Amino acid sequence: MDIFNQLPCPVLITESDGTVQAANLPLLNLLGKSQSDIVHKNMDELMPLASRIFMQTHVFPMLLRDGNLQEIYLKLNGKDNLKIPILLNCTSGIFEGRDSYFWILFVSQERSKFEQELLVARKRTEIANFELAKREHFIKTITDTVPGLVAYWDKELTCRFANKVYLEWFGKSPESILGTQLSDLLGAQLFAANEPYVRAALTGEPQNFERTITKADGSLGHTLASYIPDENEDGEVVGFFVLVSDVTSIKSVQTELKLAASVFDNTLEGIMITDINGSIISVNPAFTQITGYSAEESIGQNPRILKSNHHKPEFYAMLWRDIATQGQWRGEIWNRRKNGEAFLEWQTITTIRGDNDEPIRYVSVFNDITTRWQKDERIRHLAFHDALTELPNRTLLMERLNQLIAATSRKPNNLALLFLDLDGFKSINDNLGHDIGDEVLVIVAQKIQAQIRASDTVARLGGDEFIVLLSYPIDAEESAHIANRIINTINQPMEFSGLLVDVGVSVGIVMFPDDGHLPVQLMKRADEAMYQAKAAGRNQYYFYKHS
Amino acid sequence: MNILTRNNVHVYGETGPVILYAHGFGCNQNMWSRITPAFEHSHRQVLFDYVGSGQSDIGAFDVKRYASLDGYAQDILDICDALNLKKDIIFVGHSVSASIGLLASIARPELFSRLVLIGPTPCFLNNPPNYMGGFEQQDLEDLLSLMDQNYIGWANYLAPVVAGSTSGANVSAELSDSFCSTDPVAAKTFARATFFADNRKDLINVTCPSLIIQHSKDSLVPLAIGDYLHEHIKNSALKVIDVAGHCAHLSHPEIIIKAIQEYLSTPVHDQ
Numbered sequence: 001m002d003i004f005n006q007l008p009c010p011v012l013i014t015e016s017d018g019t020v021q022a023a024n025l026p027l028l029n030l031l032g033k034s035q036s037d038i039v040h041k042n043m044d045e046l047m048p049l050a051s052r053i054f055m056q057t058h059v060f061p062m063l064l065r066d067g068n069l070q071e072i073y074l075k076l077n078g079k080d081n082l083k084i085p086i087l088l089n090c091t092s093g094i095f096e097g098r099d100s101y102f103w104i105l106f107v108s109q110e111r112s113k114f115e116q117e118l119l120v121a122r123k124r125t126e127i128a129n130f131e132l133a134k135r136e137h138f139i140k141t142i143t144d145t146v147p148g149l150v151a152y153w154d155k156e157l158t159c160r161f162a163n164k165v166y167l168e169w170f171g172k173s174p175e176s177i178l179g180t181q182l183s184d185l186l187g188a189q190l191f192a193a194n195e196p197y198v199r200a201a202l203t204g205e206p207q208n209f210e211r212t213i214t215k216a217d218g219s220l221g222h223t224l225a226s227y228i229p230d231e232n233e234d235g236e237v238v239g240f241f242v243l244v245s246d247v248t249s250i251k252s253v254q255t256e257l258k259l260a261a262s263v264f265d266n267t268l269e270g271i272m273i274t275d276i277n278g279s280i281i282s283v284n285p286a287f288t289q290i291t292g293y294s295a296e297e298s299i300g301q302n303p304r305i306l307k308s309n310h311h312k313p314e315f316y317a318m319l320w321r322d323i324a325t326q327g328q329w330r331g332e333i334w335n336r337r338k339n340g341e342a343f344l345e346w347q348t349i350t351t352i353r354g355d356n357d358e359p360i361r362y363v364s365v366f367n368d369i370t371t372r373w374q375k376d377e378r379i380r381h382l383a384f385h386d387a388l389t390e391l392p393n394r395t396l397l398m399e400r401l402n403q404l405i406a407a408t409s410r411k412p413n414n415l416a417l418l419f420l421d422l423d424g425f426k427s428i429n430d431n432l433g434h435d436i437g438d439e440v441l442v443i444v445a446q447k448i449q450a451q452i453r454a455s456d457t458v459a460r461l462g463g464d465e466f467i468v469l470l471s472y473p474i475d476a477e478e479s480a481h482i483a484n485r486i487i488n489t490i491n492q493p494m495e496f497s498g499l500l501v502d503v504g505v506s507v508g509i510v511m512f513p514d515d516g517h518l519p520v521q522l523m524k525r526a527d528e529a530m531y532q533a534k535a536a537g538r539n540q541y542y543f544y545k546h547s
Numbered sequence: 548m549n550i551l552t553r554n555n556v557h558v559y560g561e562t563g564p565v566i567l568y569a570h571g572f573g574c575n576q577n578m579w580s581r582i583t584p585a586f587e588h589s590h591r592q593v594l595f596d597y598v599g600s601g602q603s604d605i606g607a608f609d610v611k612r613y614a615s616l617d618g619y620a621q622d623i624l625d626i627c628d629a630l631n632l633k634k635d636i637i638f639v640g641h642s643v644s645a646s647i648g649l650l651a652s653i654a655r656p657e658l659f660s661r662l663v664l665i666g667p668t669p670c671f672l673n674n675p676p677n678y679m680g681g682f683e684q685q686d687l688e689d690l691l692s693l694m695d696q697n698y699i700g701w702a703n704y705l706a707p708v709v710a711g712s713t714s715g716a717n718v719s720a721e722l723s724d725s726f727c728s729t730d731p732v733a734a735k736t737f738a739r740a741t742f743f744a745d746n747r748k749d750l751i752n753v754t755c756p757s758l759i760i761q762h763s764k765d766s767l768v769p770l771a772i773g774d775y776l777h778e779h780i781k782n783s784a785l786k787v788i789d790v791a792g793h794c795a796h797l798s799h800p801e802i803i804i805k806a807i808q809e810y811l812s813t814p815v816h817d818q
Contacts (some may be wrong), residue, residue: 050687050688050690053682053686054690056794065797119696
């Protein structure tokens with residue numbers, strides 16, 4: 001036992017369940033107890049609770065499995081409520097004939113103090129690391145959420161950071177990109193193109209430039225890149241941040257916009273855009289050319305500045321009703337130019353709707369079709385008129401005759417039809433030439449027109465035959481009176497370059513409804529009466545007589 | 548995820564009723580090596596390590612899941628399902644695994660026929676005046692600190708901490724394997740789940756017949772806890788064994804074997 005007590009460290013012998021069999025003097029001194037205080041008690045009782053739990057959950061399971069253990073850190077209850085840190089070694093053996101454990105204790109007061117400090121330092125580091133990790137995670141979340149490319153390259157042009165979009169763009173994993181050289185990532189060609197910007201950034205000059213890059217998936221991407229130098233505390237550039245925005249979609253929108261703008265500027269159609277209140281927002285050059293109003297004069301105005309008096313309010317009401325119900329109106333509309341001249345346009349008005357489907361704009365696209373309309377009018381005119389005298393031709397005459405006869409069924413009325421055939425016209429043509437002949441016909445036409453009302457009709461059937469249709473003669477006498485006036489005025493000599501030309505006219509007259517009910521019948525009978533006038537000696541009128 | 552690999556599951560024996568052994572905090576399935584030989588001819592025995600303990604797949608460790616005992620109970624249910632065990636399982640759990648087994652039996656009562664609870668306690672903390680689990684909050688904080696000092700070698704204290712790494716997988720490889728649980732994060736998580744658990748209100752929901760084995764001199768579990776559990780768990784039997792310590796299945800395996808055999812041979816309605 002002397003040796004036991006003289007050992008320079010505390011020693012304890014217990015039974016296999018921890019019941020104390022013996023303790024040496026250094027241990028008893030350490031605990032401030034006597035042998036009898038602790039023998040037959042469980043060694044647990046020498047320890048604070050935390051150490052007891054550790055004994056039960058770790059130390060005994062290990063001892064029971066392996067039979068020994070080393071350098072287990074625990075605490076003992078010392079004198080004056082002091083908790084004494086100890087390191088514990090243990091091995092199993094036989095003591096006084098029983099299975100026992102021999103425990104060697106090392107008091108590690110000094111060491112434990114340092115270790116405790118280390119532990120505190122480690123805990124602080126852990127907390128700091130945790131905070132750092134949280135912050136890094138936060139920053140990573142932000143940079144990964146940013147739709148642009150974010151990266152950091154050090155001055156050796158080694159990648160130190162790349163966000164999710166950057167990785168996706170280059171088809172890299174986070175592990176494979178870190179440490180990559182910029183030249184390897186970009187490839188020789190693109191690197192060569194970017195190198196001037198890289199060098200400039202590394203001298204501390206921020207760089208901004210546009211670039212078209214082939215993406216990992218093979219598609220072309222337009223980028224807007226910024227290189228932002230990173231300086232350390234000494235002002236030395238240690239790397240640079242890369243911010244790249246993928247402007248591919250903006251570029252294509254821009255291209256489309258350019259195209260649309262070019263169409264807007266160059267089309268021959270006038271284009272006018274108004275807001276929903278009808279205030280003009282935009283007009284194109286063709287608009288100005290057609291209407292005479294410049295963009296400055298038009299913008300802010302109401303399209304009413306173009307309004308002509310050709311259409312009744314109902315026309316505009318219908319136009320707006322179509323726009324409201326169908327979103328569109330198209331048709332012909334008369335407007336007025338700045339110089340006051342009316343013009344006809346073929347116009348399409350379309351409603352532009354906003355994101356919520358509510359109307360936000362009206363777009364009016366139009367052609368000036370005035371010239372075309374005039375040509376059409378001329379063709380229409382020629383179809384119904386005599387080209388030489390501009391008088392209605394047979395077709396129009398018959399149409400009017402039909403209309404007038406039809407009107408008498410609603411309102412009984414007299415009509416008179418005068419069939420005129422010039423006397424001596426053939427000799428004018430033969431002796432003086434067709435040009436004079438034509439001029440005579442034109443003058444005759446004017447002379448006849450001067451003798452009748454606007455509501456009456458003078459037509460030329462061809463050659464030297466004319467028809468006068470009197471819409472509302474009171475009776476045959478009035479018709480005879482008008483025929484006389486016409487004969488007299490035609491008999492007045494006409495002068496052509498000092499040459500006097502005389503011409504007579506024979507007139508056959510039929511009365512509706514007395515002399516016939518049908519247009520063809522009336523024409524035929526007037527013709528017969530005209531021949532009777534000729535037979536009676538020319539240059540006189542003759543009423544149709546039933547034979 | 549292969550559950551059998553994840554939980555390092557071993558099945559011994561082909562026939563007979565299934566005994567499923569669940570180790571306690573700080574331990575692993577090897578702790579049952581002195582018990583299993585007694586049942587090798589009569590039972591099919593299933594041993595495993597909780598995720599984070601023993602030779603389990605530490606990569607499957609999830610701090611959130613294993614922060615409460617429900618996560619460990621789910622390990623047990625996962626294993627039963629992976630082995631296609633449907634009923635009549637005899638569950639043997641030590642220390643905290645007694646609580647975990649109770650939770651598993653509440654979740655899936657049809658799986659278990661009997662529960663053998665060695666050194667159980669529903670709550671380690673004192674909740675005066677009605678419940679004295681044996682420990683104050685500070686004792687348990689001190690334990691976590693002791694674990695830190697014992698688990699992590701001093702070299703590791705000085706080594707840089709892997710920032711943001713919470714799995715601990717990178718660190719664990721360098722740790723001493725002297726303890727049964729070798730991952731410091733998993734061990735501390737398990738320690739917190741174990742020592743700060745309070746399952747007293749769950750006891751009323753236990754329907755499976757159970758045997759409570761209480762050590763007479765247990766420095767972790769006061770003697771009165773056995774009575775408390777017996778009083779609050781339906782169909783429970785209480786056996787106090789004359790053993791000092793908390794690991795009778797290691798220190799006195801013959802006592803535990805005998806207690807189990809006696810219990811299994813007693814019809815449930817006689818208890």
